[in-house]
Amino acid sequence: SSHGNVRNKVRETQRLFQAICRKLLQGEEANLKKQGYLSIRPDLKAAQIIRAKGKEVNTGKQIIGSVSGVDVGDEFQYRVEFGLLGIHCLYQAGIDYMKHGGMIIATSIVALGGYADDLDNPDVLIYSGHGGNITGQDKQQPEGQKLERGNLALKNSISAKNPVRVICGSKETKLSTLDARAKIVLTYTYDGLYTLERYMHDVGPHGKLVFKFELKRIPGQPELAWKEVKKSKRFKIRDGLCVGDISGGKELFPICAVNTIDNKRPPKFNYITEMKYPDWYCPTAPKGCDCIGGCLDSKKCSCMFNNGGKIPYNYNGAIIEAKPLVYECGPCKCPPSCYNKVSQHGMKIQLEIFKTKSRGWGVRSLTSILSGSFICEYIGELLEDKEAEKRKNDEYLFDIGHNFSDCSLIGGLLTLKPVVQLSSSEVVEDERFTIDAAECGNVGRFINHSCSPNLYAQNVLYDHEDKSKPHIMLFAAENIPPLKELTYHYNYFVNQVRDLNGNVKMKSCYCGAAECTGRMY
Numbered sequence: 001s002s003h004g005n006v007r008n009k010v011r012e013t014q015r016l017f018q019a020i021c022r023k024l025l026q027g028e029e030a031n032l033k034k035q036g037y038l039s040i041r042p043d044l045k046a047a048q049i050i051r052a053k054g055k056e057v058n059t060g061k062q063i064i065g066s067v068s069g070v071d072v073g074d075e076f077q078y079r080v081e082f083g084l085l086g087i088h089c090l091y092q093a094g095i096d097y098m099k100h101g102g103m104i105i106a107t108s109i110v111a112l113g114g115y116a117d118d119l120d121n122p123d124v125l126i127y128s129g130h131g132g133n134i135t136g137q138d139k140q141q142p143e144g145q146k147l148e149r150g151n152l153a154l155k156n157s158i159s160a161k162n163p164v165r166v167i168c169g170s171k172e173t174k175l176s177t178l179d180a181r182a183k184i185v186l187t188y189t190y191d192g193l194y195t196l197e198r199y200m201h202d203v204g205p206h207g208k209l210v211f212k213f214e215l216k217r218i219p220g221q222p223e224l225a226w227k228e229v230k231k232s233k234r235f236k237i238r239d240g241l242c243v244g245d246i247s248g249g250k251e252l253f254p255i256c257a258v259n260t261i262d263n264k265r266p267p268k269f270n271y272i273t274e275m276k277y278p279d280w281y282c283p284t285a286p287k288g289c290d291c292i293g294g295c296l297d298s299k300k301c302s303c304m305f306n307n308g309g310k311i312p313y314n315y316n317g318a319i320i321e322a323k324p325l326v327y328e329c330g331p332c333k334c335p336p337s338c339y340n341k342v343s344q345h346g347m348k349i350q351l352e353i354f355k356t357k358s359r360g361w362g363v364r365s366l367t368s369i370l371s372g373s374f375i376c377e378y379i380g381e382l383l384e385d386k387e388a389e390k391r392k393n394d395e396y397l398f399d400i401g402h403n404f405s406d407c408s409l410i411g412g413l414l415t416l417k418p419v420v421q422l423s424s425s426e427v428v429e430d431e432r433f434t435i436d437a438a439e440c441g442n443v444g445r446f447i448n449h450s451c452s453p454n455l456y457a458q459n460v461l462y463d464h465e466d467k468s469k470p471h472i473m474l475f476a477a478e479n480i481p482p483l484k485e486l487t488y489h490y491n492y493f494v495n496q497v498r499d500l501n502g503n504v505k506m507k508s509c510y511c512g513a514a515e516c517t518g519r520m521y
């Protein structure tokens with residue numbers, strides 16, 4: 001569909017932007033260590049690169065109303081992204097406007113806070129006008145706001161009754177992947193279309209004039225996930241809550257099960273938080289690096305060397321790019337706070353499982369997730385492939401060595417569909433292994449397949465050196481809003497999955513993506 005196409009273009013541009021940012025940030029982090037400052041702004045530089053590549057979307061004419069390919073609830077980490085997608089073209093100013101019918105009208109605003117903290121009336125937003133110097137900063141004379149430019153455009157939009165896009169910045173507490181300490185992160189959400197209802201004069205500090213504009217959300221748009229989460233936190237109830245914690249206290253956060261579809265509880269299984277290896281396999285610890293003061297020098301750090309000379313993560317824990325194999329620091333001499341231990345530290349994101357209409361149980365997050373974040377490991381029992389084929393229940397098998405992502409580009413996380421490279425010699429060895437999470441597993445066993453996924457599976461080694469049995473770590477391939485289902489591509493081939501007698505097995509896919517092929521295998 002044409003919406004599907006533009007949507008994919010928007011997602012691709014965002015993934016590209018995020019991947020370039022992470023790569024640039026990686027270079028800057030090295031500078032930061034050496035010089036104590038960043039020499040460039042990765043977001044601004046990444047935007048330049050996107051423009052040079054001609055990868056902007058919806059540019060040219062300013063748009064009134066919704067912007068194709070951008071959905072309500074979409075999340076952004078940097079303001080420059082708005083311009084690249086055509087949702088808000090001014091980088092700094094909070095009010096964007098255009099000439100229309102002989103006057104200026106507002107097209108979009110960026111609001112930092114402003115929602116009345118009144119959950120009965122969550123669709124009303126009060127937005128303060130711009131300009132003036134109402135706080136009397138920089139030793140200048142305090143001055144009131146004027147009804148000009150953006151303020152005038154907002155006032156005109158009351159009578160023009162045109163829809164105005166609202167992008168809302170909100171602060172969220174996230175746990176550091178290094179030490180699980182809380183950190184505040186600002187994310188922007190596209191909240192949808194609003195109309196201007198009225199404006200008021202208010203008195204700011206120093207008694208100066210401030211305009212207050214009242215906006216009302218146009219009904220019929222998707223509910224905003226962060227509001228739903230806030231509501232459930234406030235009232236301490238989740239609709240359809242049926243199990244308080246499927247991990248039984250084994251994870252950092254309880255993982256609840258929510259079912260608003262029927263009255264079934266999730267089937268029983270044994271929740272484990274570490275891979276279960278067969279008796280015959282005893283993993284041997286790698287030698288590890290000798291970097292006592294931290295892994296800084298690619299010539300001295302054997303783990304950096306294994307990863308091609310760089311640590312595969314940003315300091316904030318985001319993975320830079322997909323690779324055939326990531327080597328984390330394991331039992332090394334480097335400190336526990338080493339940046340190269342992201343996924344082995346375990347889950348830091350609050351997840352829940354929920355019943356879907358057609359795909360059984362699925363997984364989603366209660367907070368927003370930044371592109372590149374570690375989600376969880378696919379944990380279960382390690383089996384030889386021939387052993388796995390004998391298992392009656394094949395629903396929870398993960399075939400190691402089948403999950404090659406596109407690693408041709410700095411992206412990896414760029415393409416929406418994984419590119420399969422069966423010839424890759426880096427991981428495939430003669431014996432192949434499968435993880436079975438049917439009887440024993442973690443929350444990873446509930447993550448469904450999608451033809452247009454938002455996660456990808458990354459092979460990671462840290463506690464042993466056996467390339468045929470890497471840990472399967474799931475990472476976010478894009479920014480994911482709260483309550484959006486988390487999915488990865490199972491990487492099956494249609495008509496190539498067979499039973500023990502050699503007969504082709506078929507399974508329908510109900511992922512619902514525009515590009516769904518209809519078959520999982």
Ligand code: SAM
Nearest residue numbers: 359360361395396445446447448449509510511
């Ligand atoms: N939905 C599963 C549950 O309720 O336990 C969790 C995922 S499990 C690893 C894999 C199974 O989920 C598949 O064998 C299939 O039954 C179902 N599933 C996953 N993705 C699906 C999709 N896109 N369409 C239909 N069924 C899907």
